[in-house]
Amino acid sequence: MSRRIEIVEVGPRDxxxxxxxxxxxxxxxEMIRRLEAAGAxxxxxxxxxxxxxxxxxxGAEEIMAALPHKEGRSRIGxxxxxxxxxxxxxxxxxxxxxxxxxxxxFGIRNQGASVEEQVATLxxxxxVRRKEEPPVTLTVSVAFGCPFDGEVPEDRVIxxxxxxxxxxxxxxxxxxxxxxxxPWTVRRRVEAAKKxxxxxxxxxxxxxxxxxxxxxxxxxxxxxxxxxxxxxxGLGGCPxxxxxxxxxxxxxxxxMLERAGFETGxxxxxxxxxxxxxxxxxxxxxxxxxxxxxxxPIARPAAGP
Amino acid sequence: MSRRIEIVEVGPRDxxxxxxxxxxxxxxxEMIRRLEAAGAxxxxxxxxxxxxxxxxxxGAEEIMAALPHKEGRSRIGxxxxxxxxxxxxxxxxxxxxxxxxxxxxFGIRNQGASVEEQVATLxxxxxVRRKEEPPVTLTVSVAFGCPFDGEVPEDRVIxxxxxxxxxxxxxxxxxxxxxxxxPWTVRRRVEAAKKxxxxxxxxxxxxxxxxxxxxxxxxxxxxxxxxxxxxxxGLGGCPxxxxxxxxxxxxxxxxMLERAGFETGxxxxxxxxxxxxxxxxxxxxxxxxxxxxxxxPIARPAAGP
Numbered sequence: 001m002s003r004r005i006e007i008v009e010v011g012p013r014d015x016x017x018x019x020x021x022x023x024x025x026x027x028x029x030e031m032i033r034r035l036e037a038a039g040a041x042x043x044x045x046x047x048x049x050x051x052x053x054x055x056x057x058x059g060a061e062e063i064m065a066a067l068p069h070k071e072g073r074s075r076i077g078x079x080x081x082x083x084x085x086x087x088x089x090x091x092x093x094x095x096x097x098x099x100x101x102x103x104x105x106f107g108i109r110n111q112g113a114s115v116e117e118q119v120a121t122l123x124x125x126x127x128v129r130r131k132e133e134p135p136v137t138l139t140v141s142v143a144f145g146c147p148f149d150g151e152v153p154e155d156r157v158i159x160x161x162x163x164x165x166x167x168x169x170x171x172x173x174x175x176x177x178x179x180x181x182x183p184w185t186v187r188r189r190v191e192a193a194k195k196x197x198x199x200x201x202x203x204x205x206x207x208x209x210x211x212x213x214x215x216x217x218x219x220x221x222x223x224x225x226x227x228x229x230x231x232x233x234g235l236g237g238c239p240x241x242x243x244x245x246x247x248x249x250x251x252x253x254x255x256m257l258e259r260a261g262f263e264t265g266x267x268x269x270x271x272x273x274x275x276x277x278x279x280x281x282x283x284x285x286x287x288x289x290x291x292x293x294x295x296x297p298i299a300r301p302a303a304g305p
Numbered sequence: 306m307s308r309r310i311e312i313v314e315v316g317p318r319d320x321x322x323x324x325x326x327x328x329x330x331x332x333x334x335e336m337i338r339r340l341e342a343a344g345a346x347x348x349x350x351x352x353x354x355x356x357x358x359x360x361x362x363x364g365a366e367e368i369m370a371a372l373p374h375k376e377g378r379s380r381i382g383x384x385x386x387x388x389x390x391x392x393x394x395x396x397x398x399x400x401x402x403x404x405x406x407x408x409x410x411f412g413i414r415n416q417g418a419s420v421e422e423q424v425a426t427l428x429x430x431x432x433v434r435r436k437e438e439p440p441v442t443l444t445v446s447v448a449f450g451c452p453f454d455g456e457v458p459e460d461r462v463i464x465x466x467x468x469x470x471x472x473x474x475x476x477x478x479x480x481x482x483x484x485x486x487x488p489w490t491v492r493r494r495v496e497a498a499k500k501x502x503x504x505x506x507x508x509x510x511x512x513x514x515x516x517x518x519x520x521x522x523x524x525x526x527x528x529x530x531x532x533x534x535x536x537x538x539g540l541g542g543c544p545x546x547x548x549x550x551x552x553x554x555x556x557x558x559x560x561m562l563e564r565a566g567f568e569t570g571x572x573x574x575x576x577x578x579x580x581x582x583x584x585x586x587x588x589x590x591x592x593x594x595x596x597x598x599x600x601x602p603i604a605r606p607a608a609g610p
Contacts, residue, residue, distance in 0.1 A: 145601055145602065150602040151602055178601075179598070180564075180601040180602075182560075182561050182562075182564040182565040183520075183523045183561070183565070184523075184565035184566070185564070185565065208516070208594070209594065209598045210557065210560055210561075210594050210595060210598050210600075210601065211513070211518075211519050211554070211557040211560075211561075211593070211594035211595070212519055212557075212560075212561050213516075214516050214517055214519065214520040215488075215519040215520040215522070215523040215561065217520070218488045218489075218520040218523065218524065219523065238598070241597070241598040241599060243597040243598070244594065244597050244598035245594065245597075248516075249516070252515065252516040252517075255487075255515055255516075255517075256487050256488070256515075256516075256517050256520065257487075259485070259487040259490070260487040260488070260489035260490060261489070288516070289513070289514065289515050289516035289549065289550065290515060290516070292546070292548040292549050292550075293484070293514045293515050293543070293546040293548070293549035294546060295515075296450055296483070296485040296515065297450065297455040297456055297485075
């Protein structure tokens with residue numbers, strides 16, 4: 001077994017976005033460079049949201065200016081609207097990741113737009129996009145449940161996937177933004193999304209809020225998805241569950257996959273070091289399990305009890 | 306889908322065994338009674354080890370004397386040797402759970418006996434057991450990796466399963482004692498164990514040390530196992546990874562299973578209450594995710610951001 005799973009590192013964006021402590025641009029750049037050295041090929045490095053609304057994401061243009069384009073690496077910018085798309089193009093991102101929520105309740109509160117309006121924005125971006133401009137990927141957020149509307153029906157999610165597939169986006173992700181999915185539902189939705197997406201690759205984005213993150217990742221990989229988001233150190237809280245943990249930790253996912261024989265291209269011990277570094281910068285213990293427990297098999301046997 | 310999964314509550318035994326803070330017998334009894342009220346039908350309530358070696362497990366006889374036999378409930382005692390078996394019979398347990406390690410390194414350090422010697426002890430117990438005495442279940446510990454010997458080969462685990470099946474034990478569990486398993490390996494070992502065990506039911510025991518606990522539970526349930534151990538509040542540390550978490554949390558497992566449509570017979574909100582109660586008694590935050598994040602769907606929608 002040597003199937004390769006691509007892990008998109010989202011720590012610098014989704015990981016930091018919900019942290020109370022703001023990181024300086026210099027620290028963010030150090031984090032990004034260390035993650036590159038640890039094996040991250042695709043990384044969500046910035047978000048083109050209004051820094052007055054999300055101060056954690058300030059400095060997007062400055063960060064992009066300090067990160068040269070490199071062959072085989074992709075610097076991804078998060079985009080919620082047309083203004084974000086224009087900034088993303090101007091900043092020279094390698095990819096734009098456009099978000100469309102699967103529930104009106106979340107869309108209106110989080111992005112000031114209904115699902116229909118967000119799909120229209122995606123269509124508009126795909127319409128104006130010139131071929132030298134960044135490829136557009138789609139992330140369907142709250143695809144497994146919404147903190148305002150509750151359950152999100154599968155049909156609703158698949159309608160958005162179909163619409164995006166018709167627009168020929170480069171990749172489609174289902175995101176469990178608030179960490180409520182179970183692996184059986186993940187399997188069913190992935191199967192439905194695969195049918196709707198045709199040849200467009202799928203990606204999955206899980207939060208570990210209710211401890212189901214790695215189970216959901218396993219279910220997704222078993223259902224044929226080869227691309228997963230994760231965040232070093234399990235960074236990223238959840239504004240709807242203030243004491244809960246965030247994204248699935250990159251090092252936890254790498255451990256699970258590589259222990260089973262998959263290739264990820266990441267260096268586990270470097271990831272654990274970055275998790276501890278970020279944890280010190282943010283003044284809180286790392287949320288990932290690998291950063292606390294270490295890997296296995298243990299290189300040098302522990303002493304007897 | 307309304308398949309029933311039986312969750313054996315091991316919080317009062319495995320959960321407390323590695324905690325630094327000792328609980329009084331009265332507190333343990335309160336915990337056991339609250340867990341019963343929350344839906345636990347089978348519960349590992351005591352361990353017949355030497356209380357000088359494991360002070361957390363002192364008071365086994367006192368606890369059993371205070372817990373009357375009830376129809377449809379099972380009070381399980383952990384047994385490591387003949388002396389433990391005799392105490393278990395005398396104390397009137399409804400089941401004896403005998404542990405056999407799958408590695409000599411762990412067996413000799415933890416139980417002062419090689420694998421072969423432990424299998425011989427199990428055979429001896431099965432030989433002297435009279436039919437009115439407690440049914441004997443087997444837990445194969447370190448079945449996915451050992452902190453001393455490293456990797457534990459599948460063949461070694463299956464040999465023990467076969468030997469126990471020949472002795473007609475009542476149930477056979479594979480335990481990931483130090484939390485190193487991945488779900489692909491779980492699936493393979495469960496399939497092999499099913500063949501070796503014949504009609505004897507299988508049980509799985511996972512620790513969440515490296516965040517793979519629920520993924521492993523999902524893999525086990527998908528491979529056909531209907532019985533899983535879990536510990537309220539995710540109690541139970543790991544002496545080999547001092548900062549790591551313990552058993553998979555009962556409330557996390559109940560959440561994952563019931564969200565997917567399985568029946569467990571547990572009341573999630575009572576479990577969360579017990580997790581917080583135990584957390585206060587032990588002076589540390591609950592390790593389970595549900596105790597921190599709460600359940601979903603949320604009964605009353607959260608206020609806007």
